[in-house]
Amino acid sequence: MESSERLPRESLLWIFAAQFAALLPQFAMLPLWIVGAWGFAVYWRLEVFRGRRDLPGRTVKLLAVVVAVGGLALSYRQWFALEPMVALLAVSFTLKNLELVSLRDAFLSLLLSYFVAATLFVFEQTIPYAVYGVICVLVITAALAAQTGSAGARPRRALGLSLRLLAQAVPLMVVLFIAMPRLGPLWAVPQNSDAASTGISDSMTPGDFSELSQSDEPALRMSFEGPVPPPEQRYWRGLVYSDFDGRRWSQGFGVDHREGGRVHWKESERPLPEVGPRYRYRVIQEATNSQWLFAMVRPDSPTEGVGETADGRLLKRKPVYSRFAYEVRSWPRETLGEPMPLGDFERRRNLQLPADGNPRTRAWAGEFRDSGLDAEEISARILQFYNRSFVYTLKPPALGEDSVDEFLFGSRQGFCEHFAGSYVFAMRAAGVPARVVAGYQGGEWVEQEQYLLVRQYDAHAWAEIWTPARGWQRVDPTAAVSPERIRDGLQSAAEEEFMGDSLLPLHRISVLNRLRLQWDMINYRWYRAVVSFDREQQESTLQRLLGEISPLRLAIFLLLPVAAVLLGVLAWIWWNGRGTRAPLSSRLYRKFCRRLARAGLERHPGEAPRDFACRVGEQRPELAPMAERITAAFEKAAYAGDPAAEKQLRRLLRRWSVVRGRQ
Template sequence: MSQSREMLPRESLLWIFAAQFAALLPQFALLPLWIVCAWAFAVYWRLEVYRGRRDLPGRTIKLLAVALAVGGLALSYRRWFALEPMVALLAVSFTLKNLELVSRRDAFLSLLLAYFVAATLFVFEQTIPHAFYGAVCVVLITAALAAQQGSSSARPRRALGLSLRLLAQAVPLMLLLFIVMPRLGPLWAVPQNTDGASTGISDSMSPGDFAQLSKSDKPALRIAFDGPVPPPEQRYWRGLVYSDFDGRRWSQGFGVDPREGGRVSWGPPQQPLPAVGPRYRYRVIQEPTHNRWLFAMARPHSDTDGVGETPDDRLLKKAPVYNRFAYEVRTWPRETLGAVPDLSDFERSRNLQLPGGGNPRTRAWAQELRAKNPDTEEISRRILQFYNRRFVYTLKPPALGADSVDEFLFESQQGFCEHFAGSYVFAMRAAGVPARVVAGYQGGEWVAQEEYLLVREYDAHAWAEIWIPGRGWRRVDPTAAVSPERIRDGLRSAAAEEFMQDSLFPLHRISVLNRLRLQWDMINYRWYQSVVSFDSDRQRGLLQRILGEVSPLRIALFIAVPLGAALLCVLSWLWWSGCSRRLPPASRLYRKFCRRMARAGIERRPGEAPRDFARRVRAEKPHLGPMVERITAAFEKAAYCEDQEAEKQLRRLLRQWRVADGWW
């Protein structure tokens, strides 16, 4: 019997489980299946305990459950100090706590854990839908806390109403703190699981890879310019350089990939910046890729913390891009960099590397071109002419065999950008010219309303760079020789009927839906610009616009004045509600009736008894007499006889009379 008296009521349990489910729902796709099943089983067991069909588990079973949970976490995750196992640990704590959910203290602890789980949602995603869902979770968890105060507070309307009122009162303080609190970096960094799925361009390239990316219309980059916008033929956003070829696949290789010895400068630029100003200044917002490489035009420099530069004109981030990441870039034309040093022996050897065998026809053809004219640019021009005369640009090229370059150049002659870039670089290397493949994005859709360039996954592109003595690395895009409209107008124009042909919902073919999709992207852009990327620089600019001069005294006044006004309003409301609540409920209801009668033109006199007032109302407004008599009788019975039913009747009569007459 003593245990049953300690049990939480059914309504409290249901509120707790509803709050847990709301907080865990977005994590179900990330958590191991056994945690989801264990949580559901623990909820079922606890409900069975409430029904009296099961007993609460003893100490032995609890210890066994803890041991199984720890073992499951160890088997499910290689690294413990990462974000996913930390979230899984919180979910396991929910599960284990449900096995001993008995007292109100247990309920409070479980719901406080729910706040932390709901907060982890924003570590993974900061989009508008996730922000809205996070707010819903906070409302439900706060309502579950309110429901623990008693049986009447557990009613859905009452609990949700109290939760909404409490959170609405906290919104002004939240906005004030959002504006004035110092924008500090995280006090600790919890890495995410590097085995998670990545999106976008890979660290290697083989025939067909970029054609697969052309099927996705997900945003990849959003680029806002401070000054002139480059024309379409200059919008090459480089991210990776492939220097190693094994006969089928291009990869970064040793000395290029930072994981394999590639050099990265995290401080000042490796080369002195030109005295002439940069050609372009822009801010890139990159979607999460779970990789370290960033995207920018050639010869970039970034002052953003945690962004470094490589010798081959690329930008890298110290940690993988797990969430949207914004970085500032300045880009100089390569011709302004001054004298170009010669290639080192290692660089030359790496960018002339070819497999020991394979593709004999291409090798022989390239050597023939070299023999006829050893000039680098003339060899390149002849190869591009060969592409221009015979080749077809298509998103659905035929499969290639072992000698993929020979089959592409001399048999199928149909391909996508990776076919053209890879075969071109192979041919140039076979002719003795250092060359490399560059991967990134090309083009983008200009969003005039918000003035930014939207680059999508289907804008993924591969091109080539060749080394010209005295001039350095120069970009060559073989795809432009076959399909110049791809560079000028984008993939949608170049691919025509093949573009997004396999898409289940081809939104681009429906103009209204395409416009709506663009509007939604603009809303997301504003959200990221205004909220997610509200860093210290933006905070300082906003405070300067509001205060004029940012000083400790002005910031203190900016905080103290609204807080003092809010405190005064709260104290006034508490005083007014306290004065009114000192009256019995029946007297408060009768006073409300008298105020309504006063607005109707009949004011109750000081000291006038309720019966005398009712007779006077009947005399002056006979049509109100019956209802006033009933209200007066209910009040006298509720006030003097403490009849609860009479009080409910009085409340009901006032409500019905308001609806029936409606003249006050």
């Protein structure tokens, strides 16, 4: 390949800067060997430019491809997922750097950079990621502009051109964002379901919820259309645990949708009550990497891809890999009239207990059953027992094999999962169908934006029991021990222990707490206005702008900004002269020619600068030295692209003006 076709140093540096900007957020998720291999490939290519090494041959390239594919196969168990696809793009960067020689190679590498920058928004759609994504596009476009030549590779010029191009694209981007039809994805690439996530698990053991109490990350945001439920009714159901193995509560067969639990995905399959819903609200749920959603009791959601289970919960057809918004209508159970009878299988499932273990609790609950008390009376006795001598704490002692016995008749210190689990065990031992429900309880009302903010530390577990007269009804044993937990939240109920393991207890610093809440409000507005801009919001916005949505008005709405941009470009061209603006060296030389014309030495059309300088020397010998120097500086600046010659040309013109002024 000819040396003139090879990439100059500035072009290489811009390409590597664009790759680094696109890959930087991915470094924490990529395997370390990919990060190291990319850095080594960049180092090798720079060494090739310096002449210290040669480009690798075909055999070495083939070996590098085989090693890279093997590394991907060992690093990722699932190939068709988002993380290995991003890793494949990073490997493409690495391998392409080994043969980054021509301008075509540069364009291909930068095109890959745009794709990698776009993958950022699959993982996160927050404001910081959006700002960083814009910076990435700015750097990549500047790197693209830098490939046009040495003058275009200067940072100020390349970034300036990139900024102007992006600014010109903003009006069209806004119009397309508002007017383009909201289509579903043509395909879906799953994310890594094994990725770490904070939230409620599909099983519960003692200590799980107390761990969540140490996290103040947002979990849910809810805005209401109409009345807002009072604090004592803010129970957001997500999971039902019906199976107990002596220590761990889980959903079990027939409840878990993965083990035979029925889900009504179509709205026509979900018979709705004749009375209207009491609450209508919109939930914005953070990523959980799980399918369960959270809502009040007896929910129904018209959102596409959301179904309802037989026990009154909501599920998403695919896991919630990123922030997800859905509409909900809820009917409190007391508004629904006569309950459906409990089937034999459902009764057996909600009376299930291990064959042995926790003998004291079994005997204690058996006394209630043998005394002839009904379900509500048994429940009242157990709640009175909790109320007399139990302590609500975020740091309960560890429990042994007979965990229920040790808690009820030993430690008597626990968190919500201890109270809910032991209560359901005792009710089942007394012959009353019962189950554990997990979700969130409470939330912080944000007055400025009118929404309820539920954090991870609001995670809660409670119970439901079945009676013939009322069907399934909620019972919260925690309320019998610590009613302020339900009324005022965890921070009020356990003020001394709340977030006690945090290095910096931000919740105790009022200024930082207010700033944190303000930041959450900004994120809430961002998600509602941008990220969750769905078809319904689009139609509402277009109706406000156009009055009536019709093809003609939509066409006018789309074409007007384009016409405005074109008129602006034409006006700019007219203002700055026809065609593209001449380089600075040509403008300075024309200035020199105009001065000579005023002195009676006009340059002829088509006359070369060197010929003109010779004619000036013949007609005006006293101007010959300066004309020669100015012409030489112009030729170096215009034809050789020498920045120093351009500065020299400017200085000579200033000095020549001074000399002529003295004459």
